[in-house]
Amino acid sequence: MADQNNLFKYLLRLGDNALVLSHRLSEWCSRAPLIEEDLALTNFSLDMIGRAQALLKYAGEVEGKGRTEDDLAYKRAERQFYNHLVMELPNGDFAFTMARQLLVSAFECLLFEALSNSKDETIAAIAAKTLKEVKYHRAHAEDWVIRLGDGTEESYQRMQHAVNALWMYTGELFEADEVDAELIREGIAVDQNSLRPQWQEYIGQVLTEAKLQVPADGYMQTGSRKGIHTEHLGHILSEMQYLQRAYPDATW
Amino acid sequence: MVTTAYTREEIMGYLSEIADPEIPVLTIEEIGMLRDVLITEKGYEIILTPTYTGCPAMGIIEEDIERLLAEKGVGPVTVKLVYAPAWTTDWITDAAKEKMRKYGISPPEHSSCSQAFSVGSSVSCPKCGSADTQLVSRFGATACKALYKCNSCKEPFEHFKCH
Numbered sequence: 001m002a003d004q005n006n007l008f009k010y011l012l013r014l015g016d017n018a019l020v021l022s023h024r025l026s027e028w029c030s031r032a033p034l035i036e037e038d039l040a041l042t043n044f045s046l047d048m049i050g051r052a053q054a055l056l057k058y059a060g061e062v063e064g065k066g067r068t069e070d071d072l073a074y075k076r077a078e079r080q081f082y083n084h085l086v087m088e089l090p091n092g093d094f095a096f097t098m099a100r101q102l103l104v105s106a107f108e109c110l111l112f113e114a115l116s117n118s119k120d121e122t123i124a125a126i127a128a129k130t131l132k133e134v135k136y137h138r139a140h141a142e143d144w145v146i147r148l149g150d151g152t153e154e155s156y157q158r159m160q161h162a163v164n165a166l167w168m169y170t171g172e173l174f175e176a177d178e179v180d181a182e183l184i185r186e187g188i189a190v191d192q193n194s195l196r197p198q199w200q201e202y203i204g205q206v207l208t209e210a211k212l213q214v215p216a217d218g219y220m221q222t223g224s225r226k227g228i229h230t231e232h233l234g235h236i237l238s239e240m241q242y243l244q245r246a247y248p249d250a251t252w
Numbered sequence: 253m254v255t256t257a258y259t260r261e262e263i264m265g266y267l268s269e270i271a272d273p274e275i276p277v278l279t280i281e282e283i284g285m286l287r288d289v290l291i292t293e294k295g296y297e298i299i300l301t302p303t304y305t306g307c308p309a310m311g312i313i314e315e316d317i318e319r320l321l322a323e324k325g326v327g328p329v330t331v332k333l334v335y336a337p338a339w340t341t342d343w344i345t346d347a348a349k350e351k352m353r354k355y356g357i358s359p360p361e362h363s364s365c366s367q368a369f370s371v372g373s374s375v376s377c378p379k380c381g382s383a384d385t386q387l388v389s390r391f392g393a394t395a396c397k398a399l400y401k402c403n404s405c406k407e408p409f410e411h412f413k414c415h
């Protein structure tokens with residue numbers, strides 16, 4: 001029997017990653033450079049909100065205090081969110097958004113493939129479902145990174161700048177703390193560090209094809225597993241949670 | 253209070269009339285979303301599997317189910333979303349695929365999901381049947397569809413992605 005508190009925390013991490021990036025991508029609605037991209041980015045956002053809903057609902061059940069997925073999304077404070085920092089960074093330009101999509105979805109393809117074998121049946125089921133979606137996200141991002149990297153001088157500059165700026169947020173994806181360690185032992189979670197070689201190989205291939213430089217691993221930002229965030233998360237929450245904070249339990 | 257007035261088959265029969273809000277020529281049974289009806293001491297539990305995790309039609313479908321069964325006097329009813337096994341376009345019946353084609357949406361190909369991401373996979377025009385088609389956008393009006401155009405008859409159309 002897994003320590004329910006560890007499982008609860010792990011589910012919050014998975015759910016918060018989807019929730020926060022979903023919110024970021026939704027900000028592109030009506031602002032993307034092409035209508036097809038508006039559709040693509042908001043569709044990704046929709047996939048992620050569905051994933052967040054399923055994971056946070058399960059988190060609430062595991063916690064056993066009667067909190068719903070909406071309670072968890074709208075009524076937790078910043079320090080109680082456990083998404084990776086890369087998810088909360090502002091969208092930047094289109095190159096930055098697509099570079100993030102590539103780095104994140106490549107990681108998620110590996111993560112959810114591994115989690116589809118989790119001993120926790122609910123996690124395995126959600127992971128199997130999610131895997132189909134994130135493969136699509138990755139294919140889309142890969143196309144754009146190559147097209148912009150191997151494009152004009154300006155698109156190349158912007159894409160290289162985006163990859164460089166994002167790189168120090170990638171180390172966190174492969175970290176593990178005692179929550180991970182315990183759940184890995186029980187066959188529920190995945191050792192994310194073990195996914196790193198495959199991730200690096202794939203990202204290296206795509207960046208090379210895009211005529212981009214793979215940044216050197218240097219200082220890496222961290223903190224999300226302890227609920228420590230960049231200054232950007234608070235701003236997201238103030239917008240996302242506004243209605244439930246101003247009018248608790250409002251429905252329509 | 254649960255009476256045993258309704259059998260699983262009767263409930264499934266009622267529910268098979270409910271249309272998919274996004275492709276109204278198809279029912280939730282034909283598209284493979286309606287999985288089962290369980291009759292327990294707590295009432296009737298309707299088991300659905302979502303097509304896409306974020307499919308906005310799910311909420312509408314749940315409401316449609318609750319409304320229809322309330323009209324028939326069936327209760328209490330709960331709707332449960334089950335993710336495993338994951339929904340796949342292979343669950344869409346052949347008859348439903350033909351309806352989809354007539355409706356103007358190119359249906360997903362049979363169990364070739366691993367190829368869903370290769371852009372060059374063969375998608376035929378629902379209007380003229382030509383295989384000479386071109387991907388315009390991986391995403392359409394809903395997460396489950398992509399936009400194509402036919403190079404033979406020039407018709408733009410939607411393709412229900414293999415999933």
Ligand SMILES: [Zn+2]
Nearest residue numbers: 377380402405
């Ligand atoms: Zn045609």
